[in-house]
Amino acid sequence: MNLYGLPGFLAYSMLLCIAYTLIKQRKDESLKYWLAGWALIFLHASIFMLFWQNFPFDVIARGTLIAAGQAFILAAFYQEPTAVNRSKLIGRVALSGALNLIFVVGSVLRDDLHAADRDLTPFYVLIGAGAASAVWLAAVERQKSDWRFGASATLAVFVYAAQAWLLYAYGLAMASQWLMCWTYLAVAYFFLRRRAPLTIGVLFTALSFVLWGLVFPVYSLLSIYAPDISNHIESEVWNLPKFLAAASMILALLEERVVSATHLASHDQLTGLPNRRLYVDRFEQAAAKATRSRSGFGLLVIDLDKFKLVNDTLGHEAGDELLRAASGRFRSVLRQVDTIARTGGDEFTVILDGVHSRADAEIVAEALRKCLDAPIPLKEGAYSASASIGAAVYPEDGLTQTRLQAAADERMYARKEQRHAGPIKWQFPFRPNDQRSEQGLMAR
DSSP, rough: OOGGGHHHHHHHHHHHHHHHHHHHHOHHHHHHHHHHHHHHHHHHHHEEEEEESSSSOOHHHHHHHHHHHHHHHHEEEEEEEEOHHHHHHHHHHHHHHHHHHHHHHHHHHHOOOSGOOOOOOOHHHHHHHHHHHHHHHHHGGTTTHHHHHHHHHHHHHHHHHHHHHHHHHOHHHHHHHHHHHHHHHHHHHHHHHHHHSSOOHHHHHHHHHHHHHHHHHHHHHHHHOHHHHHHHHHHHHHHHHHHHHHHHHHHHHHHHHHHHHHHHHBOOOTOSOHHHHHHHHHHHHHHHHHHHHHHOOOEEEEETTTTTHHHHHHHHHHHHHHHHHHHHHHHHSOOOTTTEEOOOOOOOEEETTOOHHHHHHHHHHHHHTTTOOSOEETTTTTEOOOOOEEEOOOTTOOSHHHHHHHHHHHHHHHHHHHHHSOOOOOOOOOOOTOOHHHHHHHHO
């Protein structure tokens, strides 16, 4: 048994346990692929711990490294929303990864043959197919911008062209090492680009993957041009970037967990808006700012009309869809300096920064009402929503959150009674056999 591999073995074990725990606690598809990649690295470390390096397991060891790199790339892609269907994205990454895996494993097997028996034509074909699959994968970027697609496609062609040149000039070993190198550099690139915010754990993880990728060409160059130096470097020195990547990934996962817990404590889980606790804090900040500057701010209370009927007739899932869609439209109308919070089941409260009169607050309220004019698409059909909004201004209508809220509530209910004095017709296309739902929504 090679005990030099024990630190890495333990680090990978900890990472697998933490990742598995997080996967069970929340739905994050990318964690599954991170977990798969680290499981392959764990297998790689187990091979070198259980067997000496001269044991004939080079194919498995090299194969696990390249397969893990492809799993990491897929995990990094999953961290950012994309217009491409997820199954298609997996297929594109899997195709590119399979071609790279065949090249690496094939290079190990073919490198054992005599020089006269080597035919490198299949490897040039693999390089060409790999370049085409990488460009196809880069086409995902076109959904966002043409220049990102162009940059990614150009970079993909460059790395495969360099691989073909290394195969021609130095042979299979160097071409294979270059493939391993840029795979882990790509992991660092996608991990850093699709990860926000840039915490210490994220930065160290990306740096560790960069160092991990650079190990392969540096090891080969030292072996060729400075064998005396290479022979005096312990194997665990070359494995250090893997240990750093594992430890940094644990730190990044824990940081993300803390940030997520902090966000959930102050935000509504359904809409992502500030909850009542954060709203009260923002109100106190706005009141303190208005007192210092001898100015004011506006307060709006928004109540979705007949929301209970949606829950009762269409179900809570439809109600949740309506709340998410309505909150998104409200946010699109407001400025970044304003605060909108979900303070009740179907109630939203808005703090308008720099609004000094009720007339100005009513202008914003009217814009919020009009943003619901376009029907909201639900599973059952397009639903025409509406809202009643009451406005109040600090300090004219009150100096405390309770008094200002009460004034806005009173005006909101007065407007609701005024608007709903007559019969209401709900516009909602139903299936012909859904008569009970239609009658429920037509009820006043």
